[in-house]
Amino acid sequence: MQEMISRTPVKLAVLGTGGTIAGAAVDPLDNVGYAAAQVGVAQLLASVPALPRLLGACELVTEQVAQIDSKDMTWAVLYALWQRVTHHLLQPDVLGVVITHGTDTLAETAYFLHCVVSPALLSAKPVVLTCAMRPASALAPDGPQNVLDAVAVALSTGASGVMAVCAGTVHGAEHVQKVDTYRRDAFDSGDCGPLAYVEEGALRQLKSWPEPGANVINLAIKNIANTDDWPRVEIVMNHVGASGAMVEALLAQRAGGPSAAPLLRGLVVAGTGNGTIHADLHAALRRAQEAGVQVVRASCCQRGRVLPSGDVDQFTDSQGLSAVKARIALMLRLMG
Numbered sequence: 001m002q003e004m005i006s007r008t009p010v011k012l013a014v015l016g017t018g019g020t021i022a023g024a025a026v027d028p029l030d031n032v033g034y035a036a037a038q039v040g041v042a043q044l045l046a047s048v049p050a051l052p053r054l055l056g057a058c059e060l061v062t063e064q065v066a067q068i069d070s071k072d073m074t075w076a077v078l079y080a081l082w083q084r085v086t087h088h089l090l091q092p093d094v095l096g097v098v099i100t101h102g103t104d105t106l107a108e109t110a111y112f113l114h115c116v117v118s119p120a121l122l123s124a125k126p127v128v129l130t131c132a133m134r135p136a137s138a139l140a141p142d143g144p145q146n147v148l149d150a151v152a153v154a155l156s157t158g159a160s161g162v163m164a165v166c167a168g169t170v171h172g173a174e175h176v177q178k179v180d181t182y183r184r185d186a187f188d189s190g191d192c193g194p195l196a197y198v199e200e201g202a203l204r205q206l207k208s209w210p211e212p213g214a215n216v217i218n219l220a221i222k223n224i225a226n227t228d229d230w231p232r233v234e235i236v237m238n239h240v241g242a243s244g245a246m247v248e249a250l251l252a253q254r255a256g257g258p259s260a261a262p263l264l265r266g267l268v269v270a271g272t273g274n275g276t277i278h279a280d281l282h283a284a285l286r287r288a289q290e291a292g293v294q295v296v297r298a299s300c301c302q303r304g305r306v307l308p309s310g311d312v313d314q315f316t317d318s319q320g321l322s323a324v325k326a327r328i329a330l331m332l333r334l335m336g
């Protein structure tokens with residue numbers, strides 16, 4: 001008697017959040033004067049002709065989690081994304097999740113998900129963010145190829161962790177940064193370099209898949225469902241003539257002025273060079289620390305990390321994270 005083989009159908013979840021990839025301009029030659037977040041994720045996928053061939057028997061499940069220009073990203077959207085990503089990854093027949101996202105804050109969203117999605121899920125399945133530098137209405141949009149490449153990565157055997165795919169390059173969530181205002185190959189992984197390339201649909205892997213973030217952070221976020229109550233962490237920057245004025249203003253608010261702003265819990269200083277800080281700004285940051293504010297120092301440099309040196313060591317260093325990612329890390333730590 002012939003044995004019956006039951007094949008469980010497999011799925012890939014694609015979550016839309018908006019961005020230039022979903023953008024539209026009146027003129028197809030206009031690659032900058034467009035409105036982001038105009039096209040729904042299902043319509044976006046329908047405009048990628050080679051997608052059904054790549055998917056084979058794998059079914060797509062689409063969901064519009066948000067429809068925004070990513071410069072307007074909020075904690076509420078990130079929280080919803082975390083929940084929806086978790087929901088889909090928990091389904092046994094879902095192989096992974098692809099997220100379409102604006103390029104401007106993609107690196108922050110990728111890092112946030114890397115920190116908060118359960119390590120058990122992330123070590124088994126991939127979450128792949130993708131984007132575009134040209135709107136969907138452009139003469140030669142880059143979104144369709146980026147979607148194809150992201151799907152190819154998500155369907156690759158053994159793929160796991162949070163990644164970003166843009167212009168045929170795969171970056172890990174911890175190191176990816178947007179480095180170009182206009183060109184299609186707009187992302188870089190600094191010293192770490194890319195994880196892989198996608199070439200004609202085939203993956204050329206250079207490094208292991210990214211390790212998930214620490215479990216402690218993943219547990220801490222579960223305690224605070226209301227995103228209005230997430231710890232407030234601000235970024236200040238060092239530069240020529242930097243003063244302590246911004247920090248002093250934040251401390252004055254903290255001291256109980258008329259403002260209803262949430263209590264400041266942390267500050268990230270985006271230092272110059274090796275995390276260096278103007279003496280006046282440094283003094284203000286010390287006062288903030290004495291008032292109970294946690295201070296982390298990062299560097300504005302694209303490469304390298306902050307190395308220990310003299311007085312600036314009074315502040316925790318960002319462990320190589322950019323200022324915006326160090327802010328997310330500190331905020332999540334403060335939830336614990």
Ligand code: SIN
Nearest residue numbers: 019020070102103104
């Ligand atoms: C955005 O970040 O939503 C707009 C810019 C882009 O996607 O390139």
